[in-house]
Amino acid sequence: MSRKQRRLSLIVFVGIVLASATGLVLVALQDSIVFFNSPSDILARPPAPDQRLRLGGLVVEGSIERLPGEIVRFTVSDGTNTRQVSYVGVLPDLFREGQGVITEGRLQPDGMFKADTVLAKHDETYMPREVAEALKRQGVWQGDKSKPLPVSPGKPGS
Amino acid sequence: MIAEIGHFALVLALAVGILQSALPLWGVRRNDHTLMRLAPTLAGVMFVAMGIAFACLLSVHALSDFSTQNVFRNSHSTMPLVFRLSAAWGNHEGSMVLWTFTLALFAALLSAFSSRLPVDLKAATLAVQGLIATTFLLFILLTSNPFLRLDPAPAEGRELNPVLQDIGLALHPPLLYIGYVGFSLAYSFAVAALVTGRIDAGWARAVRPWVLIAWIFLTLGIALGSYWAYYELGWGGWWFWDPVENASLMPWLAGTALFHSIIVMEKRNAMRVWTLLLAILAFSLSLMGTFLVRSGILTSVHAFAVDPARGIVILVILSLFIGGALALYAWRAGELGPGGLFSPLSREAALLLNNLLLATATATVFVGTLYPLALEAFSDDKISVGPPYFNLTFGVLMVPLMLCMPFGPMLAWKRGDLLAAAERLLAAAGLALVAAAISAWLTQGGPLLALAGFALGTFVIAGAVSDIILRARLLTSSPRTALSRLAGLPRQAFGTLLGHAGIGVFLIGVVSASTFESETIRTLRVGETMSVGGYELRLVASGPRSGANYQDVVAGFDVRREGISLGHVESAKRVYLASRVPTTETGQLRIGFGQLYVALGEVGKDGKVGVRAYWKPNILLIWFGLVMAAAGGLCSLSDRRLRIGAPAAARRAIAPAVTAQ
Numbered sequence: 026m027s028r029k030q031r032r033l034s035l036i037v038f039v040g041i042v043l044a045s046a047t048g049l050v051l052v053a054l055q056d057s058i059v060f061f062n063s064p065s066d067i068l069a070r071p072p073a074p075d076q077r078l079r080l081g082g083l084v085v086e087g088s089i090e091r092l093p094g095e096i097v098r099f100t101v102s103d104g105t106n107t108r109q110v111s112y113v114g115v116l117p118d119l120f121r122e123g124q125g126v127i128t129e130g131r132l133q134p135d136g137m138f139k140a141d142t143v144l145a146k147h148d149e150t151y152m153p154r155e156v157a158e159a160l161k162r163q164g165v166w167q168g169d170k171s172k173p174l175p176v177s178p179g180k181p182g183s
Numbered sequence: 184m185i186a187e188i189g190h191f192a193l194v195l196a197l198a199v200g201i202l203q204s205a206l207p208l209w210g211v212r213r214n215d216h217t218l219m220r221l222a223p224t225l226a227g228v229m230f231v232a233m234g235i236a237f238a239c240l241l242s243v244h245a246l247s248d249f250s251t252q253n254v255f256r257n258s259h260s261t262m263p264l265v266f267r268l269s270a271a272w273g274n275h276e277g278s279m280v281l282w283t284f285t286l287a288l289f290a291a292l293l294s295a296f297s298s299r300l301p302v303d304l305k306a307a308t309l310a311v312q313g314l315i316a317t318t319f320l321l322f323i324l325l326t327s328n329p330f331l332r333l334d335p336a337p338a339e340g341r342e343l344n345p346v347l348q349d350i351g352l353a354l355h356p357p358l359l360y361i362g363y364v365g366f367s368l369a370y371s372f373a374v375a376a377l378v379t380g381r382i383d384a385g386w387a388r389a390v391r392p393w394v395l396i397a398w399i400f401l402t403l404g405i406a407l408g409s410y411w412a413y414y415e416l417g418w419g420g421w422w423f424w425d426p427v428e429n430a431s432l433m434p435w436l437a438g439t440a441l442f443h444s445i446i447v448m449e450k451r452n453a454m455r456v457w458t459l460l461l462a463i464l465a466f467s468l469s470l471m472g473t474f475l476v477r478s479g480i481l482t483s484v485h486a487f488a489v490d491p492a493r494g495i496v497i498l499v500i501l502s503l504f505i506g507g508a509l510a511l512y513a514w515r516a517g518e519l520g521p522g523g524l525f526s527p528l529s530r531e532a533a534l535l536l537n538n539l540l541l542a543t544a545t546a547t548v549f550v551g552t553l554y555p556l557a558l559e560a561f562s563d564d565k566i567s568v569g570p571p572y573f574n575l576t577f578g579v580l581m582v583p584l585m586l587c588m589p590f591g592p593m594l595a596w597k598r599g600d601l602l603a604a605a606e607r608l609l610a611a612a613g614l615a616l617v618a619a620a621i622s623a624w625l626t627q628g629g630p631l632l633a634l635a636g637f638a639l640g641t642f643v644i645a646g647a648v649s650d651i652i653l654r655a656r657l658l659t660s661s662p663r664t665a666l667s668r669l670a671g672l673p674r675q676a677f678g679t680l681l682g683h684a685g686i687g688v689f690l691i692g693v694v695s696a697s698t699f700e701s702e703t704i705r706t707l708r709v710g711e712t713m714s715v716g717g718y719e720l721r722l723v724a725s726g727p728r729s730g731a732n733y734q735d736v737v738a739g740f741d742v743r744r745e746g747i748s749l750g751h752v753e754s755a756k757r758v759y760l761a762s763r764v765p766t767t768e769t770g771q772l773r774i775g776f777g778q779l780y781v782a783l784g785e786v787g788k789d790g791k792v793g794v795r796a797y798w799k800p801n802i803l804l805i806w807f808g809l810v811m812a813a814a815g816g817l818c819s820l821s822d823r824r825l826r827i828g829a830p831a832a833a834r835r836a837i838a839p840a841v842t843a844q
Binding site: 028031034035039042043046049050052053054056057058059060061077079091095113114115116117118119 | 417524527535539540543546547550551554564565566567568569570571572575576579580704705706756764765766767782783784785793795
């Protein structure tokens with residue numbers, strides 16, 4: 026084969042691999058994208074049955090109940106609307122009443138959100154970004170609770 | 184006072200960095216050797232200045248000087264020394280200093296160990312290295328200075344994020360950063376090659392050790408991070424396809440492709456233009472990795488520092504380095520001329536296929552990681568791309584890669600014989616089938632996909648071993664000659680063996696842990712028993728225990744299988760006293776290569792303990808395989824060819840003989 030032919034066959038081969046990878050990416054993206062919703066979003070745009078989605082908000086104070094069989098139920102609020110969530114399993118360490126939480130799962134026909142994943146972030150002062158924005162949209166955002174620090178540039182001799 | 188010295192050292196380093204990026208390049212342009220020879224000296228001064236700055240940062244943390252804002256925010260006087268030190272890089276500002284220190288270290292190492300490099304290539308490389316350092320120092324001094332003071336000084340600090348108070352995560356960032364920053368040399372070399380036009384086998388030989396060093400550390404860093412997430416986050420998963428994990432995986436994939444393509448360039452002077460691009464991309468992805476973790480651009484389980492205000496500066500830096508290098512590449516790469524020819528069935532072609540698959544895999548991870556960001560920027564939808572996406576796209580691409588892996592080393596350079604290679608791999612393929620049959624019998628007909636995974640893993644391992652056996656002709660010659668042949672093989676051959684076999688071991692670990700794991704969740708009182716994966720766990724004791732800066736509730740379990748005692752495992756719920764943050768301290772009992780993994784849930788006042796237990800068969804093979812691969816990298820690094828630049832060595836060997844006459 027001449028240099029030109031070799032180059033051409035290489036380009037064709039690379040093209041085939043890239044095209045199949047692109048196809049794969051598109052198919053995979055279609056099936057595994059999960060949209061984030063606040064309780065108000067779910068009311069405004071009810072998801073299709075069996076669609077996986079993320080539900081985020083604040084855990085309502087006093088809403089956590091524990092049922093036999095490691096089932097936990099709690100209510101997630103965005104300040105305007107709420108949605109009850111049920112989850113089987115051990116909750117993350119930072120899961121607490123009044124704190125931000127993101128859950129992932131499916132909406133049941135009876136209106137209960139059945140979560141198989143509960144994410145509560147590492148840092149205690151940290152609010153999941155999606156939750157913070159959903160709260161801002163509902164007008165109940167109270168700002169960053171962590172106090173600003175007094176900062177002074179380095180002083181010589183201290 | 185220490186903080187001020189550190190601050191001053193940073194400013195000094197910035198001044199040196201400006202000189203280091205300007206003078207040598209000016210020298211290259213005017214062909215002025217005096218200016219070019221300044222580069223190593225300036226790199227040395229930069230290293231000293233950054234060393235002082237980093238040492239100052241470590242000492243204000245070690246001494247718990249809470250008048251320094253960075254210490255106040257991330258440290259507490261009751262923390263043990265090792266975590267007071269790791270707190271220095273467990274935050275954004277400190278980690279940037281560590282990053283720049285590592286950058287200066289690599290530049291200094293290059294200055295010290297590259298006497299055979301052409302003087303203009305060396306000067307240009309060090310200049311680019313200086314440019315990166317200058318940018319980072321500007322970023323540190325203007326937006327993220329760790330030496331800012333607090334007035335009045337608080338009496339006590341806020342404590343390091345408790346999940347970071349762990350030896351695994353104390354070591355994870357330095358390893359990862361050595362990996363990320365190591366690729367900066369490949370980048371600088373690539374840009375220097377584009378500037379000076381020096382791109383040949385000598386270039387490849389000069390760059391390869393640095394790429395290998397970076398790759399070894401990145402591999403270890405990723406393995407350690409994954410093991411940390413496994414035991415510390417308490418979910419029992421070892422890889423979550425989290426954006427931050429992906430951010431470290433992408434440079435790893437690009438780096439893996441890079442050190443393979445450099446081999447082709449070194450041996451056959453082919454794939455030169457592509458190798459340059461890969462070198463630029465590997466470091467660009469490292470830069471992205473560094474910033475994605477620290478900027479808060481991505482929401483992630485690992486997002487510790489959240490400050491979007493820095494986002495703009497970061498974006499500017501990223502586009503400057505990535506865009507600048509790519510523009511230079513587009514302008515100059517065409518002038519490099521064609522490389523060596525090879526047939527579609529040859530070692531070169533196999534390595535090309537390796538590069539193609541690795542690069543495509545990198546691209547799919549890139550799309551999955553950044554697509555949510557892009558979509559949010561252009562519409563209001565907030566999405567996340569979950570593990571199914573990555574498992575499908577990445578997994579499908581890895582299968583042909585691993586199938587071809589044993590063939591590569593068996594093919595000859597320039598023109599290979601696929602049939603002969605396949606014949607040599609018959610034994611390995613047979614072993615793979617046997618392995619699949621045995622595992623089908625052991626698991627009583629496990630899922631077909633898992634059996635195929637075991638077969639593939641075994642094929643990769645056996646293929647790597649048979650390469651060595653055939654090269655040393657171990658089976659067809661007397662033991663003594665076989666052994667001497669084995670000893671005579673280049674270290675690189677053993678590097679390939681360990682590297683490839685390590686990936687096979689890794690695959691077997693992944694398949695067993697993900698397919699055959701079992702999980703049980705129960706609430707137990709003392710004396711009660713639960714069973715998981717055929718093992719019986721009896722809660723024998725539970726109660727409080729105090730540590731240096733935390734309070735535990737510990738539960739102890741006795742583990743038995745069919746009445747035979749296998750050992751004891753403890754798991755705890757921990758509360759850190761300063762920040763009142765709770766963490767889960769999981770317990771593991773190793774049985775063979777598998778682990779019994781116990782995490783505690785709620786501990787009730789009535790003595791009931793929520794327990795989540797997993798049996799994870801062969802899970803340790805995952806990290807063992809990665810460490811093996813890293814050891815393979817080390818083995819290759821010690822190869823004679825990489826230690827000694829062959830052309831220059833030959834000239835030196837002749838020179839004394841001539842003078843002796």
